[in-house]
Amino acid sequence: MSVTELSGDRPPESAAAPDTERPARRPTPLAAMLTRLHFYAGILVAPFLLVAALTGLAYTITPQLDQALYGDQLTVAAVGDQPKPLAEQVTAARAAHPDGTIAAVARGAGDRTTQVVFSQPDLGDKQHTVYVDPYTGEVKGQLTTWFGSTPATTWLDGLHRNLHLGDLGRHYSEIAASWLWVLVLGGIILWWPRRSATRARAKHLLVPDLSVRRGVRRTRGWHATTGVWLAVGLLFLSATGLTWSRYAGANFGAGLDALQASRPQISTTLDGAPPATSGGEHQHGGASAGAESDPATYDKVLATARSAGLSGPVEISPAAEPGMAWTVAQTDNTWPVARDRIAVNPAAGTVTARSDFADWPLLAQLSSLGIQAHMGILFGPVNQILLAALALGLLCVIVWGYRMWWQRRPTRADRRAPLGAPPARGGVRGLPWWALLLGVPVTVAVGWALPWFGVTLLGFLVVDLILGVIARRRRRSVPVSSSSTVS
Known part of the structure; x- marks a missing residue:
């Protein structure tokens, strides 16, 4: 799943009609931390996933494209x-x-x-x-190929892997694969408690609740339930994509050895x-x-x-x-x-x-x-259809995620903003000591095995700390300016 705040969010300030859902409870420290991570990672990683989904969707039709372009050479x-x-x-x-x-x-x-x-x-x-x-022994034609792939398939393969930018471009697909599983699992963890309390609400784990008023909650339902349906397939694409990525793939190969x-x-x-x-x-x-x-x-x-x-x-x-x-x-x-x-x-x-x-x-x-399944050749056309469905579903999840970000923007005249505010910080400070004792080494180990995950996660933390420092300085400056004005 991509950009959203699946816990502790609120509807736009301009909303007048009451929502049919009960008020959201104060999130647990783990939910607060995951919500903030899901939000920032979704916003910043979703463009990489968007490109990967679009190029992957194009790659799914390569067998039919090859037949249309090179049928005279490939078949008799x-x-x-x-x-x-x-x-x-x-x-x-x-x-x-x-x-x-x-x-x-x-x-x-x-x-x-x-x-x-x-x-x-x-x-x-x-x-x-x-x-x-x-x-007949007749030569039907000649093509420049890459490990058996035709020129069209080679071009689309390179577009999906590295955007035809060489080793530099391979970083985009590795970032997408490194974060996809985090976004999927984090989204499920956040969505599950909201819909598993009663039987009436549990059915909306897999089906969006269309009884709620139009707005961020309905969009969130489509975003989350679609992500749940796609979860297994997206986790598979993330894992298989990492196996032959540049850095994580090298670590995977070393592990196999x-x-x-x-x-x-x-x-x-x-x-x-x-x-x-x-x-x-090689693939x-x-x-x-x-x-x-x-x-x-x-x-x-x-x-x-x-x-x-x-x-x-x-x-x-x-x-x-x-x-x-x-x-x-x-x-x-x-x-x-x-x-x-x-x-x-x-x-x-x-x-x-x-x-x-x-x-x-x-x-x-x-x-x-x-x-082979990632490339769409293991189960023939069925494999292609499943991959195309995953790509289209991921595109929808990304679009709905960004739509929620826009829908949650403040619209009141004195608080107007172009986009929704990020979830509140402080989740890490509320975690118990044993969670930090276990979580920090695991996160470091995952960051080492998946270098681009580790580097970007560190970048998120640095940016978040800087934003926190700026916010605290602004809060401290407000009373000072107010008191000087009164005096």
């Missing part, structure tokens, strides 16, 4: 009875694209074309993909030496570039993979260096996922190493599945 007009050997398809791709080194080959199935991926030094982390009709829960690496050495460990998984799969090989080897390696039980769509990556094994990885990201991988000796046609998804550590499995 007619599905044949039998695909041609990979050797012919790779040869056709190489003829159409004589530069670069083949990094991976993803054989087409059904109406999907075969993708032959070329690495080139001048493209950086991007690659060049040639699309071949698997039934420390727990030995990272995705297992597969050895491509033919002598059985173990592979180097890796601290995480898209990728293959390393290898030396040019006999095109017939692709068919031999594919046959070995099929014999080893790797069904469905697979990606074949040549050896990074001569004398090393090739890798074959399943690439079916829809549920149930198929993510098994093997290493193959291309000369002997034997499996030299294997890594099955079922054998991954549980945290590695959950991280992989969570990222």
Whole structure:
């Protein structure tokens, strides 16, 4: 949930009609502290969430956008009875694209074309993909891709991740993900006591109370109940977004390594030496570039993979260096996922190493599945619809939050103000000692694990202290000026 004051607020001063709700009780110190934090964090973080929701909403339509823009390259007009050997398809791709080194080959199935991926030094982390009709061997087109993503998907992905501002832009999405879970949980904690006292009021935990007069209370009902409905989904987006953010994601990867829960690496050495460990998984799969090989080897390696039980769509990556094994990885990201991988000796046609998804550590499995669901590819169109609903709902919650801020502005002639005042301070001073003893170390630990949360929270505290000092000085100056006027 975003900007609001879910506890201890009051209607606009100009309101004449009595509200149907009972007067708000004095909030507890915890509620007062959460209300002030929710208010300030909502106001300052909501713009980041707004951008993340809009760009995420745009990203949800990428499968349909790809088909509309690149359907001629990605799919074939007619599905044949039998695909041609990979050797012919790779040869056709190489003829159409004589530069670069083949990094991976993803054989087409059904109406999907075969993708032959070329690495080139001048493209950086991007690659060049040639699309071949698997039934005719005809080259359907070429695109500059990024870990398998088309140019349109790559552009929208970059917009959502960093606004095309590089590492600087990644901070915006990390701030949004770092605070989203705080706003959601804080909003639920504040909303729950207001609506859980009686059965008649409890139903409005999930349904806004439309019997109240129009104004801040009705807006708050829409804001809060919508946030409750979205809570699980928003918490999921926050957690999965943090796993591959810049700083929090690095800490998450280090934690997986420390727990030995990272995705297992597969050895491509033919002598059985173990592979180097890796601290995480990129959101898209990728293959390393290898030396040019006999095109017939692709068919031999594919046959070995099929014999080893790797069904469905697979990606074949040549050896990074001569004398090393090739890798074959399943690439079916829809549920149930198929993510098994093997290493193959291309000369002997034997499996030299294997890594099955079922054998991954549980945290590695959950991280992989969570990222795929965050990207909208785990459950197909259903996944896209759910993500779009979450994005639209979050946009509504943000708009209602800002509307409440405006509705709570004083409107009396002698107290007119453009916006509502923040909730009263003093909640921290009222907390019991044991709450501070537990809360401070936990907050510091969370701030260390989520650096942008810690930095911005510290900024909120500094600003709040400055505002408090200014307010106290103004209050002390009022009696002085009044007495001098009287005298």
